[in-house]
Amino acid sequence: MARNPHQAARLRRGIVLYAVVGLLLFVWAFPIFWAVVVSLKSETEVLAYPPNIIFEPTVRNYRDALVGGFSILPSFATSFIISGLTTVLTIMLAVPCAYAFARLRLRGKKALGFYTLVTQMVPPVGLVIPYFLILNRVGWLDTYQGMVVVYLTFSLPFAIWLMVSYMEDIPCEMEEAAFLDKANRFQALWHVVLPQVRGGIAVTVIFVFLNAWNEFLFAVQLGGNDVRPVTVAMYNFVSVEQTLWAKLSAAALIAMLPMIIIGFAAQRQIVKGLTVGAVKGGGRR
Amino acid sequence: MSDGKGRVTLRGIDKHFGAFHALKGIDLDIAPQEFFALLGPSGSGKSTTLRVIAGLETPDAGTMTVDGVDVTYAEPGERNVAMVFQNYALYPHMTVEQNIGFPLRMDGVPKARIPELAREAASKVKIDHLMQRRPGQLSGGQQQRCALARAIVRKPRLFLLDEPLSNLDAQLRLETRVELKRLHRSLDVTTIYVTHDQEEAMTIADRMAVFLDGDIVQVGTPDDVFNRPDNLAVAAFIGSPPMNLLPARFEDGAAIIAGERLALPPRSAPVPAEVVLGIRPSHVRIADTGIPAKVVLSENLGESMLINAEVEGVPVKVRLSEMRPIAEGATIRLAFDGGHVHLFDPQTRRRIA
Numbered sequence A: 001m002a003r004n005p006h007q008a009a010r011l012r013r014g015i016v017l018y019a020v021v022g023l024l025l026f027v028w029a030f031p032i033f034w035a036v037v038v039s040l041k042s043e044t045e046v047l048a049y050p051p052n053i054i055f056e057p058t059v060r061n062y063r064d065a066l067v068g069g070f071s072i073l074p075s076f077a078t079s080f081i082i083s084g085l086t087t088v089l090t091i092m093l094a095v096p097c098a099y100a101f102a103r104l105r106l107r108g109k110k111a112l113g114f115y116t117l118v119t120q121m122v123p124p125v126g127l128v129i130p131y132f133l134i135l136n137r138v139g140w141l142d143t144y145q146g147m148v149v150v151y152l153t154f155s156l157p158f159a160i161w162l163m164v165s166y167m168e169d170i171p172c173e174m175e176e177a178a179f180l181d182k183a184n185r186f187q188a189l190w191h192v193v194l195p196q197v198r199g200g201i202a203v204t205v206i207f208v209f210l211n212a213w214n215e216f217l218f219a220v221q222l223g224g225n226d227v228r229p230v231t232v233a234m235y236n237f238v239s240v241e242q243t244l245w246a247k248l249s250a251a252a253l254i255a256m257l258p259m260i261i262i263g264f265a266a267q268r269q270i271v272k273g274l275t276v277g278a279v280k281g282g283g284r285r
Numbered sequence B: 001m002s003d004g005k006g007r008v009t010l011r012g013i014d015k016h017f018g019a020f021h022a023l024k025g026i027d028l029d030i031a032p033q034e035f036f037a038l039l040g041p042s043g044s045g046k047s048t049t050l051r052v053i054a055g056l057e058t059p060d061a062g063t064m065t066v067d068g069v070d071v072t073y074a075e076p077g078e079r080n081v082a083m084v085f086q087n088y089a090l091y092p093h094m095t096v097e098q099n100i101g102f103p104l105r106m107d108g109v110p111k112a113r114i115p116e117l118a119r120e121a122a123s124k125v126k127i128d129h130l131m132q133r134r135p136g137q138l139s140g141g142q143q144q145r146c147a148l149a150r151a152i153v154r155k156p157r158l159f160l161l162d163e164p165l166s167n168l169d170a171q172l173r174l175e176t177r178v179e180l181k182r183l184h185r186s187l188d189v190t191t192i193y194v195t196h197d198q199e200e201a202m203t204i205a206d207r208m209a210v211f212l213d214g215d216i217v218q219v220g221t222p223d224d225v226f227n228r229p230d231n232l233a234v235a236a237f238i239g240s241p242p243m244n245l246l247p248a249r250f251e252d253g254a255a256i257i258a259g260e261r262l263a264l265p266p267r268s269a270p271v272p273a274e275v276v277l278g279i280r281p282s283h284v285r286i287a288d289t290g291i292p293a294k295v296v297l298s299e300n301l302g303e304s305m306l307i308n309a310e311v312e313g314v315p316v317k318v319r320l321s322e323m324r325p326i327a328e329g330a331t332i333r334l335a336f337d338g339g340h341v342h343l344f345d346p347q348t349r350r351r352i353a
Helices: A005-039 A060-067 A073-103 A109-118 A125-138 A144-168 A172-180 A185-214 A217-222 A230-237 A245-265 A267-275 B046-054 B096-106 B111-124 B140-152 B170-187 B198-204 B222-227 B232-237
Strands: B008-017 B020-030 B035-039 B061-066 B081-084 B158-162 B190-195 B207-212 B215-220 B244-251 B254-257 B260-263 B274-279 B284-287 B291-300 B305-311 B314-320 B331-336 B342-344
Touching: A005 A245, A060 A245, A073 A109, A073 A144, A073 A185, A073 A230, A073 A245, A109 A144, A125 A144, A125 A217, A144 A185, A144 A217, A172 A185, A172 B081, A185 A230, A185 A245, A185 A267, A217 A230, A230 A245, A245 A267, B008 B046, B020 B046, B020 B061, B020 B215, B035 B046, B035 B198, B046 B081, B046 B158, B046 B190, B046 B207, B081 B140, B096 B111, B096 B140, B111 B140, B140 B170, B158 B170, B170 B198, B190 B198, B198 B222, B207 B222, B207 B232, B215 B222, B215 B232, B232 B244, B232 B274, B232 B342, B244 B314, B254 B274, B260 B291, B284 B314, B305 B331
Parallel strands: B035 B190, B035 B207, B081 B158, B158 B190
Antiparallel strands: B008 B020, B008 B061, B207 B215, B244 B254, B244 B274, B254 B260, B274 B342, B284 B331, B291 B305, B291 B331, B305 B314
């Protein structure tokens, strides 16, 4: 062998690295793989023990989940409306808020910034009952506006916090140049700042939409028969007598689909969004 | 062309940033169409002064007028000033044409007219062939020209430049310096120019203000500032290397240093017994007789030699036009050209005329 010790060490490191990554990936991906397998089995096949490796796949579960008596399609639409409205409102409010945090010298900025972060630290389960009581009092239980307002309470601080780091990366001089060129604050934000944080807005949209779509805890408590997001609707296949595992799996995979599509499409933005601020260049004052 | 206006007056401008006293009551008069430099080391307040003039900072006290109108609290956009920032502050998502056209767009110029006007401004700085590029696709020099074009497209009343050359390499800096001067002549707009580079200020400005620690220590032409420094601060700052400053006694029209008598031309003002004598390194000669000095180091600067010596422990630099290496540790005799000697009062720190 012509290989020198240095190369051999590198090869060993490579093997170890791949083994660790492979193991982690397996642990992470196995449940999804299992859900796919289960969703293609018949309900009786699912309960076979030990599980059959070889079976005749069926798409019946998908048909039932989509167009059967317990179709999750209406809930799919509900989830879209709630997540969409939450996202739109969050962006509309978070962009000016984040700009104010990043740029304006305002009284109590530090305290407000701290409060914004603190809201992210409160365990959501502690808020379910207060929210329930409040929404019940104003008659917003099982309504779209009720769900959206509750989702805003956690998506908005998160979105502000994320957008601030993007805005701080834009040199102040750019806006100052715009002010000298007779732009007012709104025009500077619109023409100079926003086009440069498009990537950040995209990331925020994705995260807010994902969080709203995947939310279960508030949805199950504050929703109802009229407004039932898809995460809750899946439980139609779970009853006291039995759990329809195959249909539940099929429904879960369908519910996952939009997220998987978004995830793939925006992979680059998401990674960028998670690392922003790690190598911050500008943004003083 | 401007209408021949653009007189800037600052009175008692004071500015704090937290505990830092950035400007300590600045008074300044800048004449219409003047090319005026604000010169000083970093943190001396020159950039803050420019930002006050631009309206980007509001002074804590004092007033600013342009052509007699008080604009102390006017918004930047109301002042009809254009500025070139040190980092150019070009909008990276816009093309050169859109960057240059932005002030026109904000000013309500009809959309159809903008490309033509932008091109006109771009041609003045010779980048009209790059109109569809984005700033990221331009070299440093081209970016700088783009920033200049954006500033001149609107025909402002004041033209503010914040260290516009500091991000260019040495060769380009010299070229651009000449071009800025030419541009100023053709535009005829009052131009205020911030720099820490005294050579730049000397060569380019009609007049300049020297800033130190938030104060203006002298205002004058480059000739005034270089040849007639008002005070010790300016004397110690201007020149590369700056003036030698030596403590001396003054008796019967002569300065006495290290026991040597140096006859001086008469002064119009009374001279105290203790003075600080100032002389530029190029006005010191090595002679057979004169003030004894010990050589510390001789530096070869290519066109000249710079001898670092000490007179009674005080450093003295001598610039020699001929290349004559002198051994370190040797004792030499220095002769000062009496006509070029400045005297300063160590109490008031001012020059004695």
